[in-house]
Amino acid sequence: MRHPPWRCAAHTAGPRACLQGLVRACHVWGLGLLSLPTGGDALLVSLVCRSVLHHFHFKGAVHSVSFSPDGRKFVVTKGNIAQVYHAPGRKREFNAFVLDKTYFGPYDETTCIDWTDDSRCFAVGSRDMSTWVFGAERWDNLIYYALGGHKDAIVACFFETSSLDLYTLSQDGALCVWQCDTLPEGLRLKAPTGWKADLLQREEEQEEEEGAESETTIRGKATPAAEEQQGKVKYSRVAKYFFNKEGDFNNLTAAAYHKKVHLLVTGFASGIFHLHELPEFNLIHSLSISDQRVASVAINSSGDWIAFGCSGLGQLLVWEWQSESYVLKQQGHFNSMVSLAYSPDGQYIVTGGDDGKVKVWNTLSGFCFVTFTEHSSGVTGVTFTTTGYVIVTSSMDGTVRAFDLHRYRNFRTFTSPRPTQFSCVAVDSSGEIVSAGAQDSFEVFIWSMQTGRLLDVLSGHEGPISGLCFNPMKSVLASASWDRTVHLWDMADSWRTTETLALTSDALAVTFRPDGAELAVATLNSQITFWDPENAVQTGSIEGRHDLKTGRKELDKITAKHSAKGKAFTTLCYSADGQSILAGGMSKFVCIYHVREQILRKKFEISCNLSLDAMEEFLNRRKMTEFGNLALIDQDAAEEGGVAIPLPGVKKGDMSSRHFKPEIRVTSLRFSPTGRCWAATTTEGLLIYSLDAQMLFDPFELDTSVTPVRIRAALRQRDFTRAILLAFRLNERKLLQETLEAVPWDEIEVISSSLPDLYVEKVLEFLASSFEVSHHLEFYLIWTQKLLMVHGQKLKSRVGTLLPAVQFLQKSIQRHLDDVSKLCDWNRYNLQYALAVSKQRGLKRPSEPLGSEEEAGASEDNDDDSLHLLGGGPGHADAPLA
Known part of the structure; x- marks a missing residue:
């Protein structure tokens, strides 16, 4: 039996899902999305066909992931190490994730990652109060560099635009500004050694035999100029700033930096956020948006909107900092x-x-x-x-x-x-x-x-x-x-x-x-x-x-x-x-x-x-030990009663438990x-699951004589009824839209009466879905009205099967009614305001002033104009209102 192709279309997650933070969507590259659950499993998902292309396991819980700006590599941090992988490409590969190099350095768990604009280096922050700068390539003058200067765990680190200069922020509200003595262009590739050097030498010897000119050129490129080598890359701290603290609990919890406008946004545990301009550290704005900690911060590409997430209450806020107004305020249920x-x-x-x-x-x-x-x-x-x-x-x-x-x-x-x-x-x-x-x-x-x-x-x-x-x-x-x-x-x-x-x-x-x-x-x-x-x-x-x-x-x-x-x-x-x-x-x-x-x-x-x-x-x-299940012996082991085993049928656990x-x-x-x-x-x-009809081919009474060529030929011959029947048998959305919109509005009633009852239901379903995306409201309203008026009595016998389609149609029309009515009211109030202002100012009025009935008629005319602006079939500007 063929089942409906239900697909998950929306996920309005509650605060518990936000609190866990289990799946991190990291980067979109080409047609794929990389997501990382807590266990270290990675999924490469196609955004076109909505299917999983590749599975990968990182053998450990992954804390953060960041793709390079050029999209060729991505960094994965787990524990105290950072691993660089080659990003999956468009070509088919046996293993989509290829490990390039593993970097060691931090002594505690890593917390954040940031790349330079040219994808040559990346920085990793850690809970051990240090920040490490690594080279993505085998650079001769930069292998790694450790930065200190903080007294608490690193929350975020950011590179400056087209530079190796770095900003680091710690949990205690300290900002360190680091300046590098080397430009990104000053990084030199390390000379190959071992079998790579032997291979390069053989290639050079072969090219030496070809000619003396090429020999001098290659020799000049291959041999490193030891005399011109500069020293290693060095960092120096040029400034250290502290955020205004209202108490010991007001820790820095999240930060984001927009490199183009030099805007730094920081969120704190008390629900306060600050906006600063770097590198001068000028305070632009400060506001309290919640009584819970700000869990995450993001800035849009233009730097105008700032998004805040508060996991404790399930809040999502979008703030426009220039006009100091909310763009979006959403909060879910903070319980199930x-x-x-x-x-x-x-x-x-x-x-x-x-x-x-x-x-x-x-x-x-x-x-x-x-x-x-x-x-x-x-x-x-x-x-x-x-x-x-x-x-x-x-x-x-x-x-x-x-x-x-x-x-x-x-x-x-x-x-x-x-x-x-x-x-x-x-x-x-x-x-x-x-x-x-x-x-x-x-x-x-x-x-x-x-x-x-x-x-x-x-x-x-x-x-x-x-x-x-x-x-x-x-x-x-x-x-x-x-x-x-x-x-x-x-x-x-x-x-x-x-x-x-x-x-x-x-x-x-x-x-x-x-x-x-x-x-x-x-x-x-x-x-x-x-x-x-x-x-x-x-x-x-x-x-x-x-x-x-x-x-x-x-x-x-x-x-x-x-x-x-x-x-x-x-x-x-x-x-x-x-x-x-x-x-x-x-x-x-x-x-x-x-x-x-x-x-x-x-x-x-x-x-x-x-x-x-x-x-x-x-x-x-892996959770089993010689004493039994690790969860049963490790949790609350110091208590006399040991672990409280839940009874069958119990809905909730111990909310006070740390491992709940x-x-x-x-x-x-x-x-x-x-x-x-x-x-x-x-x-x-x-969770909302919906029928995704756009990804399906669902022909209706299809045979070899039904082709797009025959449908367009019927349209040219103005045989609209035959064209509509053929189009619905082929059941391609673009062709259906082209066929229906080619019908003149004054012939819709005649064509509606000539449609068989079986096709009326198909037309109504198509009209209901078209109201969601089309701007030709008036044209499709005429179609709907004529179909229901002509076939209304016949459709009563099949009210059970037609009820979902009619309700879907009503939902679409009701949404547009709300939008259009607001616009009409706006136009009517604007006209009334303009008339009142003109009377007060004593402007020149027509010889026969408008009465109350004519003013109402003017308002109605204005409503009609607004409807004409929104509706009307394609090429049917003179169509009357339905």
């Missing part, structure tokens, strides 16, 4: 995300975390545009209403809150008669009834959205409520519990229980199919059972224990195979068409199953991060209403 929900149009995602924050993200840009902090404890569930403008959340603080996305405020707070902890939340299709499940009282609470009044308390479960879900088509609520039952409650008949579904194990998640005709339940024995809610009959089941493939924890005393017996799926979600179901839980894998065939279609590995717990399937024998490793988990899964993507909240953050 536990739940998410898509808006009905698929344009936004809301997430809730253990930190009590509720964040709304834009799926197109990947940015969070609003954060709600009203909850005082962890958020356990989030959901949208059908209108898409209200978010309902449940929390462990005993409240269920409703947030308005128009005014960005909490307008409803639902509480229970006695304090309780809510574990899940659900809203019916009308948006009028809010329900939440209690974790300690085993009850389901029902409120009215309009009045905020508690309507009823549903009792009957004998265990904590693990999941709630409303039937999309009927007023029926399904509640799953740890008491091995699922209750179906009729909201229209005094909230009484209509059916009770008996399970073989504890229920962990429940969800309805989009058409409401099927119910899926995930249980503790790793099974997914499917039920007919009308007749309370089980229709099928999927055994997922072998698909979970849980990894072995660091402190486990059993194998991963036996550990998988206690793992299960904790979150379920149907696809938009209801044919597939996503399942995730206590594993690094997300499984997608075909519901009718009950087989696994594909598994997605959400992370390869080996620093997370439960990632390895087998115990690494978060466990890889999938906490929530949701399919987009458009059916083109799905999202997952994991230990790594928020």
